[in-house]
Amino acid sequence: xxxxxxxxxxxxxxxxxxxxxxxxxxxxxxxxxxxxxxxxxxxxxxxxxxxxxxxxxxxxxxxxxxxxxxxxxxxxxxxxxxxxxxxxxxxxxxxxxxxxxxxxxxxxxxxxxxxxxxxxxxxxxxxxxxxxxxxxxxxxxxxxxxxxxxxxxxxxxxxxxxxxxxxxxxxxxxxxxxxxxxxxxxxxxxxxxxxxxxxxxxxxxx
Numbered sequence: 001x002x003x004x005x006x007x008x009x010x011x012x013x014x015x016x017x018x019x020x021x022x023x024x025x026x027x028x029x030x031x032x033x034x035x036x037x038x039x040x041x042x043x044x045x046x047x048x049x050x051x052x053x054x055x056x057x058x059x060x061x062x063x064x065x066x067x068x069x070x071x072x073x074x075x076x077x078x079x080x081x082x083x084x085x086x087x088x089x090x091x092x093x094x095x096x097x098x099x100x101x102x103x104x105x106x107x108x109x110x111x112x113x114x115x116x117x118x119x120x121x122x123x124x125x126x127x128x129x130x131x132x133x134x135x136x137x138x139x140x141x142x143x144x145x146x147x148x149x150x151x152x153x154x155x156x157x158x159x160x161x162x163x164x165x166x167x168x169x170x171x172x173x174x175x176x177x178x179x180x181x182x183x184x185x186x187x188x189x190x191x192x193x194x195x196x197x198x199x200x201x202x203x204x205x206x
Contacts, residue, residue: 006044009034011103014055018110027051056114057125059107062099064130066092071136080144082196088140089160090192093168101177105169112169115162145199152203160195167191 012034016025027048031038045051070088074080095104114122127134141153148156167173168191176183 005040009036009041009044010055010058013051014106014110017052017055018106018113055110059111063092064133068133074140075136082200085144085199086192086195089164089195090188093164108169112165115165148203156199
């Protein structure tokens with residue numbers, strides 16, 4: 001029962017945080033949407049900030065698990081392409097067949113807003129809970145983009161993360177979903193090709 005209540009609160013918070021600015025989703029509004037009182041939110045999460053972090057972490061976990069599986073297949077390979085790298089940023093954002101696509105879409109919108117408004121917090125949570133993935137990324141990028149300095153690789157990695165999340169949580173994805181699986185696959189493929197080109201582009205002259 002306690003777990004059901006916690007999940008119901010997280011569901012309501014995710015929906016409201018995803019569509020509100022950083023001050024728009026109050027604990028009172030979340031409690032009302034979840035059908036609980038504010039005291040239960042404090043009991044499970046401690047504060048609004050704790051609830052926000054828990055919602056982000058819940059959204060990140062399945063994505064990072066899928067990304068971990070992809071990384072394991074790529075690490076140690078010496079012939080990686082920009083396309084291989086771009087898939088690391090895009091494919092984990094797509095829900096598994098057994099996931100609720102509507103919930104996955106809302107969680108992705110939450111992550112897009114969090115990256116936009118609270119980037120440092122998302123980075124801290126990622127480092128704390130998924131630090132090994134960052135090292136895996138570094139290994140793979142180091143193998144594939146040997147001509148680029150470390151700081152350029154890291155910057156391109158951040159830009160790829162932001163671009164992938166913004167694209168797959170925004171109106172283009174919603175339109176593609178409405179048009180059907182073929183349109184959605186075309187959008188995903190176009191995004192992978194775009195990011196691959198960006199990753200492999202030569203460094204601009206200083």
